[in-house]
Amino acid sequence: MCFRNLPIEIDERGQMHLREDAxxxxxxxxxxxxxxxxxLSDEQVRDLVARNGYIKDVDxxxxxxxxxxxxxxxxxxxxxxxxxxxxxxxxxxxxYEVIMLGRDPRDAIFITSRACGVCGGVHSVTSCMALExxxxxxxxxxxxxxxxxxxxxxxxxxxPLHLFLxxxxxxxxxxxxxxxxxxxxxxxxxxxPGRAWHGYETIGQIMExxxxxxxxxxxxALHMTRVAREAYVxxxxxxPHPETIVPGGVSTTVSLQTFNEFYVRLQxxxxxxxxxxxxxxxxxxxFYAANPLYQQVGTRPKNLMDVGIWDDADAYDASYAHCDxxxxxxxxxxxxxxxxxxxxxxxxxxxxxxxEFVERSYYDPWTGRRFVTDPLGNPLSPYHPWNKETKPKPVxxxxxxxxxxxxxxxWDRQASExxxxxxxxxxxxxxxxxxxxxxxxxxxxxxxxxxxxALPEVELEWKIPAVWNAFERNRARAYAVAFNSLVAMNDxxxxxxxxxxxxxxxxxxxxxxxxxxxxxxxxxxxxxxWLTHHLVLDDGLVANYQIVTPSTINASPRDPWDHLGPxxxxxxxxxxxxxxxxxxxxxxxxxxxxIRSFDPCMPCTTHIFAGDQxxxxxxxxxxxGAEE
Amino acid sequence: xxxLIAGVGYSNLSDLSVGPIVAEQLRREAWPxxxxxxxxxYGPIAVVHRFAEAAPPYERLxxxxxxxxxxxxxxxxxxxxxxxxxPAEEVxxxxxxxxxxxxxxxxxxxxxxxxxxxxxxxxxxxxxxVVTEFGMELGPDVAALLPHVCRLCRRLALEGDYAATANCxxx
Numbered sequence: 028m029c030f031r032n033l034p035i036e037i038d039e040r041g042q043m044h045l046r047e048d049a050x051x052x053x054x055x056x057x058x059x060x061x062x063x064x065x066x067l068s069d070e071q072v073r074d075l076v077a078r079n080g081y082i083k084d085v086d087x088x089x090x091x092x093x094x095x096x097x098x099x100x101x102x103x104x105x106x107x108x109x110x111x112x113x114x115x116x117x118x119x120x121x122x123y124e125v126i127m128l129g130r131d132p133r134d135a136i137f138i139t140s141r142a143c144g145v146c147g148g149v150h151s152v153t154s155c156m157a158l159e160x161x162x163x164x165x166x167x168x169x170x171x172x173x174x175x176x177x178x179x180x181x182x183x184x185x186x187p188l189h190l191f192l193x194x195x196x197x198x199x200x201x202x203x204x205x206x207x208x209x210x211x212x213x214x215x216x217x218x219x220p221g222r223a224w225h226g227y228e229t230i231g232q233i234m235e236x237x238x239x240x241x242x243x244x245x246x247x248a249l250h251m252t253r254v255a256r257e258a259y260v261x262x263x264x265x266x267p268h269p270e271t272i273v274p275g276g277v278s279t280t281v282s283l284q285t286f287n288e289f290y291v292r293l294q295x296x297x298x299x300x301x302x303x304x305x306x307x308x309x310x311x312x313x314f315y316a317a318n319p320l321y322q323q324v325g326t327r328p329k330n331l332m333d334v335g336i337w338d339d340a341d342a343y344d345a346s347y348a349h350c351d352x353x354x355x356x357x358x359x360x361x362x363x364x365x366x367x368x369x370x371x372x373x374x375x376x377x378x379x380x381x382x383e384f385v386e387r388s389y390y391d392p393w394t395g396r397r398f399v400t401d402p403l404g405n406p407l408s409p410y411h412p413w414n415k416e417t418k419p420k421p422v423x424x425x426x427x428x429x430x431x432x433x434x435x436x437x438w439d440r441q442a443s444e445x446x447x448x449x450x451x452x453x454x455x456x457x458x459x460x461x462x463x464x465x466x467x468x469x470x471x472x473x474x475x476x477x478x479x480x481a482l483p484e485v486e487l488e489w490k491i492p493a494v495w496n497a498f499e500r501n502r503a504r505a506y507a508v509a510f511n512s513l514v515a516m517n518d519x520x521x522x523x524x525x526x527x528x529x530x531x532x533x534x535x536x537x538x539x540x541x542x543x544x545x546x547x548x549x550x551x552x553x554x555x556x557w558l559t560h561h562l563v564l565d566d567g568l569v570a571n572y573q574i575v576t577p578s579t580i581n582a583s584p585r586d587p588w589d590h591l592g593p594x595x596x597x598x599x600x601x602x603x604x605x606x607x608x609x610x611x612x613x614x615x616x617x618x619x620x621x622i623r624s625f626d627p628c629m630p631c632t633t634h635i636f637a638g639d640q641x642x643x644x645x646x647x648x649x650x651x652g653a654e655e
Numbered sequence: 656x657x658x659l660i661a662g663v664g665y666s667n668l669s670d671l672s673v674g675p676i677v678a679e680q681l682r683r684e685a686w687p688x689x690x691x692x693x694x695x696x697y698g699p700i701a702v703v704h705r706f707a708e709a710a711p712p713y714e715r716l717x718x719x720x721x722x723x724x725x726x727x728x729x730x731x732x733x734x735x736x737x738x739x740x741x742p743a744e745e746v747x748x749x750x751x752x753x754x755x756x757x758x759x760x761x762x763x764x765x766x767x768x769x770x771x772x773x774x775x776x777x778x779x780x781x782x783x784x785v786v787t788e789f790g791m792e793l794g795p796d797v798a799a800l801l802p803h804v805c806r807l808c809r810r811l812a813l814e815g816d817y818a819a820t821a822n823c824x825x826x
Binding site: 122143147189193240241257 | 666697698700701703704707708743746747750751754755756769770789
């Protein structure tokens with residue numbers, strides 16, 4: 028059974044039915060099953076803090092000087108080396124849902140693109156897909172191929188950037204030497220098994236080159252992000268915020284020459300993927316061996332969800348009626364993993380199980396359930412995005428009540444995480460990836476046949492991990508570079524074939540109907556996972572627009588049943604392995620590694636408060652050189 | 656001398672959006688072939704790539720944007736950037752912000768400076784914002800300064816006028 032909390036049954040035709048009256052079915056009284064941790068109550072925490080000098084408030088506060096968007100609060104017992112309670116706070120109201128109301132839906136492509144400063148192209152595509160579904164508008168095959176190629180390279184921009192510029196420094200010599208000198212001591216002499224691919228004799232040498240700003244791996248990643256951007260721009264004209272993504276395809280001109288220019292960049296990622304995988308395999312193995320407790324850093328239930336990405340050019344017709352069919356033909360299969368088990372690969376089920384809650388967020392609840400079912404008659408919750416209304420209501424922060432501008436998206440009322448790793452996991456387990464020469468899903472792993480470039484051809488295998496934690500998130504993200512690159516390779520070959528056949532159309536004309544109601548959903552992905560846009564059009568204008576981003580999912584606060592969001596869960600489960608004699612010198616590296624492993628697209632780390640001790644990276648904002 | 660005038664800042668945040676608004680205004684004006692106007696209101700890492708790709712490279716950059724220095728409201732300040740970088744740990748923090756989408760004048764200078772992507776001559780025109788709420792228009796104080804800021808940018812771009820930098824606060 029796909030759902031275990033929502034009372035939805037699926038008959039033999041795949042039609043969903045509610046077992047109970049809707050009011051009961053979608054009521055908030057019954058507590059859903061959850062295998063996540065349970066924090067202490069606020070009263071218990073206050074009592075502990077009052078009685079125990081080792082218990083400290085730890086705040087990872089936002090970047091206040093510019094636009095900090097995420098803050099993390101935790102109470103840590105530094106003596107027992109465990110977390111007591113955690114709160115993830117989105118500190119900014121972005122409000123795209125409000126901005127979009129009453130607008131021409133074509134504006135959404137350009138406006139919602141700005142929803143993220145990291146993901147420069149994904150929102151444009153997702154927005155177009157929502158409109159395509161609403162209008163019944165299918166792009167031509169080459170238009171689909173070009174989108175796939177662009178998005179694969181956008182992810183190849185994102186993942187190295189995260190692994191070496193953001194997460195990498197947490198594993199660098201500079202950081203490890205400070206926070207865990209005993210680990211650094213081991214690293215200096217520990218041989219690196221992947222030497223043939225990355226060239227490093229020891230783990231210590233890898234850590235040395237992970238050093239921020241000057242480390243070779245850091246600088247190399249900066250360069251490779253440029254290569255990925257160039258590849259994107261060859262096809263898309265501009266990145267970030269391309270203007271060539273249009274409903275019904277793309278507006279770019281593609282030719283054999285542009286495909287060749289793209290390939291020159293793509294093939295550089297074949298070797299880079301081999302190197303990245305070897306580095307993150309080696310780092311992960313080393314940390315596990317250095318201290319097995321590292322396997323608990325960032326652990327949480329194996330609940331992951333993703334709507335899939337990269338359409339089969341011969342299958343995608345943009346319709347909701349066929350979304351289960353074209354969804355399962357994607358290079359990255361849609362699905363939900365609950366407690367480690369794949370429970371669905373149907374986009375209709377993922378859509379029906381999606382709800383957003385605002386009980387702990389700075390929004391007023393809404394009433395009404397305009398859409399009782401989806402276009403196929405499957406039941407929809409009143410908390411579903413097509414029914415949601417965004418009603419911002421800023422109030423004072425209160426851990427027991429409201430503390431975040433993020434709402435709490437849940438699937439089947441479970442806190443599930445989004446990420447590049449969800450793509451790998453679901454695709455591996457589902458074994459629905461179309462036949463191709465480069466990627467094979469075995470049910471327990473994904474095998475990547477990475478072509479020869481300067482380095483020889485190699486078969487890489489990402490295995491569904493036995494433990495789920497911060498290290499595995501990063502390791503999977505490295506393998507995702509191989510996945511992205513080989514999806515691009517498949518699409519590149521498909522594109523050449525289409526050009527050869529003279530099928531050069533890249534878009535389908537369309538008009539916005541001025542009368543009637545239409546709904547659509549863009550099911551797509553960002554570098555860090557699940558991305559959906561739900562759209563309602565009334566008489567040609569936007570009547571509702573709801574965006575669910577991966578960071579909204581991962582950074583979500585508690586839900587109506589007090590279940591923690593993914594960041595909150597992962598940090599709650601994290602042991603404090605950092606070495607310190609004096610609590611005042613506590614840096615919180617294990618917590619930072621945990622939060623960063625999700626690749627948050629919101630800046631989160633500037634200063635740390637530990638009780639009355641402040642560890643701060645305060646910044647002088649003035650760059651003036653000749654100010655009066 | 657290949658020159659770029661660029662606005663930096665978020666859109667639709669009233670005075671905080673003065674950079675993109677000035678860039679938009681300057682785009683409509685006539686310029687010699689050697690001067691380009693652009694909006695660099697995106698991640699500084701992407702801006703680093705933008706400069707790295709420029710062929711021939713830019714020799715002069717005029718950056719304009721809002722910066723809250725707790726100064727006199729609507730003060731206009733222009734200066735030649737000295738290229739002094741903060742300590743490495745702070746630079747890394749700014750890179751992290753840049754990567755996660757922060758759009759900010761200081762971050763752009765520090766990140767692009769760190770990776771030696773900036774032209775030889777960099778002039779900065781800063782405006783102390785007054786109205787910082789959501790809004791598609793500038794507040795009245797900064798709106799009144801717009802012609803002055805545009806003239807300043809033109810003068811710096813065309814003449815590299817060091818004297819202009821001595822006239823901070825003339826707005």
